[in-house]
Amino acid sequence: MGSVAEDTDLIAALQAAVGADQVLHGERLAERPAGFWSRHALQARALVRPATTEEVSAILKVCHQRRQPVITHGGLTGLVGGAICSADDVVLSLERMNQIEELDPVDRLARVQAGVILQQLQEAADAQDLLFPLDLGGRGSATIGGNISTNAGGNRVIRYGMTRDLVLGLEAVLADGTVVSSMNQMIKNNTGYDLKQLFIGAEGTLGVVTRAVVKLSEKPRSQQTLFVALNSFAEVKQFLKLMDARLGGALSAFEVMWQNFYRLVTTEPATNQAPLSQNYPFYALVESMGGDPEADQARLEAALADAYEAGLIQDAVVAQSEAQRSALWAMRDDVRQMGRVGPGSSFDVSVRLSRMEDYVNAVNARLAARFPDFTNIIFGHLGDGNLHFYVAPGQTGDGIKEAVERAVYEPLADYDGSISAEHGIGLSKKAYLSLSRSADEIRLMQTLKQALDPHNLLNPGRIIDPA
Ligand SMILES: Cc1cc2nc3c(=O)[nH]c(=O)nc-3n(C[C@H](O)[C@H](O)[C@H](O)COP(=O)(O)OP(=O)(O)OC[C@H]3O[C@@H](n4cnc5c(N)ncnc54)[C@H](O)[C@@H]3O)c2cc1C
Structure with a gap:
């Protein structure tokens, strides 16, 4: 905890960097929860809300000069405590950096600020008949900066890869305020070290991600969702191989629930109805995305018939409407039910x-x-x-x-x-x-941290400790 004079000096310097309204401290902090599922109020010396990369740089310069630790906040949906802060930290929230700067249907890319909410980008892409394929349960709060910093995975990795595979370029601000703009817009660009990779999955320990260029895909014209029951894990593995082989690259999700998960999410007080008997040991939620609704449906039905014939699956439902599709995914996403055990x-x-x-x-x-x-x-x-x-x-x-x-x-x-x-x-x-x-490997991570953040100010103590 800083002295009163140090606190006053820090707050004044932060206010000079972003404007008085964008530096929350004291009582104004008490209104903010510490995390997505937290009922506790946020503890910090101050929370700053920059609107531009230049402001992020100015904030980090202030903190660097004072050796002030900084914790970066996106949507706070992270699940490993990366954004936890203490009364000694300054919190840098990207919530005002929420602009989609460009969305190009020809180049199939979007240029976004780091505080853009994942669902906001998904919807903007959809409106242009494009797809931003990253998808996960925290989509309504998680930010693109958080997704990049955690290298988020989610439901469609099997087809489109992790976040790392969707990032063409990014901009980050180092601990001393240096802006590293690596906003590449090309799919191919072999010009030395791929610097963006330093920041993807670094959980905010090497720099604050401020903007990014991400890849978009053509929006699928058809989407099939099915839910099957299986008798053994061996059959789960064979069913995955069969579907992947028969759907010719269209398989976009393959989620599996053990019986105990399925029973929990389809038994009251859970609100989802069980689409299949609860008595099978395994269940798979499978999705495919294609470009030809009739042919895709026929191919899926043929693959399912093969799976029945081979004795791989015991029962199945295929979603016939968007409401049925959502209901199947709602079961998978209802992870809160687990607390009941x-x-x-x-x-x-x-x-x-x-x-x-x-x-x-x-x-x-x-x-x-x-x-x-x-x-x-x-x-x-x-x-x-x-x-x-x-x-x-x-x-x-x-x-x-x-x-x-x-x-x-x-x-x-x-x-x-x-x-x-x-x-x-x-x-x-x-x-x-x-x-x-x-x-x-851990020593090399420490060397990188030392090179980019020698005073250990950005998200200190996350992933590794200094050597
Ligand atoms: C219901 C639910 C379902 C989920 N499902 C999945 C899933 O399927 N797959 C998956 O991978 N994750 C999942 N998550 C976890 C979470 O959504 C992801 O980790 C997400 O990428 C975090 O984004 P965020 O904006 O909320 O980041 P935060 O929680 O705010 O931050 C996460 C970490 O990134 C750092 N950070 C955030 N923004 C920046 C930035 N701009 N620059 C530098 N560092 C930054 C933070 O300091 C922290 O260390 C789920 C979470 C919930 C609540």
């Missing part, structure tokens, strides 16, 4: 599909040995090898959370998996980073 921890891990079942069995065996009453709710972006767990150990007390984390993370070493598939490391997973990254 008791207090617990959420996980986002990656493992090769061929080893996934063994890994899940290893985790459950470790949980069972330590927590006889545990529940592990399982679902995920299975087509990407990405599993989500919600583990309620059935016990509370000292050391319980850590024991659950170790039960989930430690077996990953045997299966060459990753402790974070898409949510990042932030503060929550930092202690386990060495399970997924070698000592040399």
Whole structure:
């Protein structure tokens, strides 16, 4: 905590950088929640709301001069505590940098400020018969800057890749206020180091992302959504291969729910109705996107018929309207229901599909040995090898959370998996980073951090600590 004189000096310098109205402190901060699901008020020395890259640069210069740590805020939907701040931090919120500067149907790209909400960009693209394919449950609040900084994944990675694959160029401001404009607009540009990659997935530790150029795709003319029940994990894997092969590149989502997830999201007080019996061990939500509604529908039905004939699926529904399609996705997105099984921890891990079942069995065996009453709710972006767990150990007390984390993370070493598939490391997973990254890799990350932010001011303590 700074002295009163230091606080007054800092606030005056920030006000000079962005205008008095855009520096919130004291009582004005108490109105703002600390996070997407948080009821606590935000704690910080001040929250600043720049409207331009120049203002971001001016703010960072003020903070750099005073060695003042800065935490960057997008939509606060991040799931690894990356945006958590304390009363000693300055918060830099991108909420006013919310302009779509250009959306070009010929070049199929958008130039946006970092505070643009994901759904806002999706809708703007749609209005021009284009698609911004990144899609995730937090779409109504998450920002493009946050998506880039976390390298967000979501529901369509199987077809369009992670956020990294959608970024052509970006602009970032370094800790000392230097603006690095790397707003490339071309698909091909091999002119030395690809600097944008430094900031994608860096969780705000190397610079503040202020603007970006992102790739758009042609809007699909048809979209088919189906939901199937399956008897075994072996059949889930075969069904994925069959659909991918038969849909000729149109497969755009392959989400899987274990029975316990499906039952939770289709049993009251959850509001979703069960479209299929709740008695199968696995369910898959599958989507394809194509350019010819009739041919696409026929191809999907033929693929489904093949899957039945091969005995891979037990039952299926195909959405016949937008309302039915939304209802199927609403089940998948209703992750809040998991809290009903008791207090617990959420996980986002990656493992090769061929080893996934063994890994899940290893985790459950470790949980069972330590927590006889545990529940592990399982679902995920299975087509990407990405599993989500919600583990309620059935016990509370000292050391319980850590024991659950170790039960989930430690077996990953045997299966060459990753402790974070898409949510990042932030503060929550930092202690386990060495399970997924070698000592040399972590040292190189520290070298990069030291080079770009030598005073450790930008999102300090996230991902790694200084060497
Ligand atoms: C219901 C729900 C579903 C979700 N589903 C998915 C999913 O399927 N896949 C997935 O990957 N994630 C998912 N998430 C997580 C979250 O939406 C993503 O991590 C998202 O990319 C975060 O964006 P944000 O703007 O909310 O960032 P914030 O939460 O504000 O910030 C996240 C991190 O990025 C940093 N940051 C934010 N903006 C910038 C910037 N402009 N420059 C530098 N650093 C910045 C922050 O300091 C923090 O470290 C989900 C979240 C919710 C609530």
